[in-house]
Amino acid sequence: MNQPLLDVPRVQPAAFPVPTVWSPDCVRHEPLAEIWLGVRTPGTEVPQRAAAIRTSLLSAGARIVEATRHDDTILDLVHGAALLQHLRTVYRDWTAAGFPTAVGADRVVPYLFPTAGLLGTLPLREPAAVHARAGRYCYDTMTLVGPGTWEAARGAVDAALTAVDMVAGHQTRVAYALCRPPGHHAGRESFGGSCYLNNAAVAAQALLSAGYSRVAVIDIDAHHGNGTQSVFYDRGEVFYGSVHVDPGAGWFPHYVGFADERGAGDGSGANLNEPLQPGTGDGHWLRSVERLAGAVAGFAATALVVSLGVDAAADDPESPLQVTADGYHEAGLVLGSLGLPTVAVQEGGYHLGTLGALVVATLSGLCG
Ligand SMILES: [Zn+2]
Numbered sequence: 001m002n003q004p005l006l007d008v009p010r011v012q013p014a015a016f017p018v019p020t021v022w023s024p025d026c027v028r029h030e031p032l033a034e035i036w037l038g039v040r041t042p043g044t045e046v047p048q049r050a051a052a053i054r055t056s057l058l059s060a061g062a063r064i065v066e067a068t069r070h071d072d073t074i075l076d077l078v079h080g081a082a083l084l085q086h087l088r089t090v091y092r093d094w095t096a097a098g099f100p101t102a103v104g105a106d107r108v109v110p111y112l113f114p115t116a117g118l119l120g121t122l123p124l125r126e127p128a129a130v131h132a133r134a135g136r137y138c139y140d141t142m143t144l145v146g147p148g149t150w151e152a153a154r155g156a157v158d159a160a161l162t163a164v165d166m167v168a169g170h171q172t173r174v175a176y177a178l179c180r181p182p183g184h185h186a187g188r189e190s191f192g193g194s195c196y197l198n199n200a201a202v203a204a205q206a207l208l209s210a211g212y213s214r215v216a217v218i219d220i221d222a223h224h225g226n227g228t229q230s231v232f233y234d235r236g237e238v239f240y241g242s243v244h245v246d247p248g249a250g251w252f253p254h255y256v257g258f259a260d261e262r263g264a265g266d267g268s269g270a271n272l273n274e275p276l277q278p279g280t281g282d283g284h285w286l287r288s289v290e291r292l293a294g295a296v297a298g299f300a301a302t303a304l305v306v307s308l309g310v311d312a313a314a315d316d317p318e319s320p321l322q323v324t325a326d327g328y329h330e331a332g333l334v335l336g337s338l339g340l341p342t343v344a345v346q347e348g349g350y351h352l353g354t355l356g357a358l359v360v361a362t363l364s365g366l367c368g
Contacts, residue, residue: 015063016364020054153181226253229242261273
């Protein structure tokens with residue numbers, strides 16, 4: 001039986017309480033590939049990730065807020081000027097040097113790294129050749145730079161800063177920045193792990209600058225956020241805690257993310273890592289999230305940044321953890337129960353079919 005259209009009950013999605021900040025520039029970064037183990041592979045940090053998350057949040061009734069342009073004041077407090085200049089210019093210089101046409105290298109990829117073993121006690125000099133400079137700041141071969149990389153990374157920073165503005169301006173207790181590319185593997189003077197600028201560190205620094213005296217960053221991405229840890233490792237006003245697959249079991253970032261890394265100098269005790277064995281599911285993962293939340297309370301944080309990676313989920317191709325959507329929701333509830341002004345920043349999550357629902361599940365927990 002045909003029913004008149006007006007008689008069909010219209011179920012509007014309930015308004016989702018966490019606003020989503022987004023910059024259209026975030027899809028301008030198209031890495032096209034990763035060079036992994038010397039082989040060009042398709043890569044998983046693709047623009048479609050952001051579109052999938054955005055679609056899920058819209059379906060859940062989220063309000064989408066376009067990021068506003070911010071100057072470099074906060075960014076300059078997190079990253080060194082030389083790294084920023086490199087990211088702004090390296091693709092232009094690479095193209096001008098002819099690598100796309102001469103050797104078919106359509107993206108900037110390093111081949112030489114100025115490691116401590118290479119330099120010994122000699123000073124690190126700026127290399128003359130752009131193909132040498134490609135390895136000056138990037139520490140892996142997976143994190144390629146193309147024509148829109150800088151604009152996308154800078155747009156992600158604007159999204160994080162706009163989310164901080166909303167929380168610091170008391171428009172909302174919890175705001176979410178749909179950042180892409182992700183950021184937690186980018187350090188003060190380094191980048192890698194598909195990250196270029198550290199959005200979570202920028203958010204934490206912006207919260208400090210807005211007057212929150214003690215800020216905690218909790219990182220639930222499947223991989224240790226070595227960049228964020230390094231930015232704040234010797235600073236006492238920012239706590240960093242992470243639950244992730246154990247680098248000692250053979251997982252990225254391999255060299256960093258161990259339980260005995262507890263901070264240094266003024267930051268002694270303000271760093272807590274919870275490395276987990278491959279195959280870990282909700283139970284042990286959530287106990288780690290609870291320990292991190294307890295540490296945040298003990299630190300007397302006045303604001304929280306959540307590095308929201310959803311690649312610990314069972315479906316994700318990039319990690320061996322086995323967390324469910326219910327687990328992510330529960331983690332959101334645990335962190336939300338701290339009751340702190342909170343900025344959630346998107347990190348990893350690579351299974352296009354489920355990552356949006358995982359983000360929605362976490363954020364709905366965060367706002368209680
Ligand atoms: Zn990750």
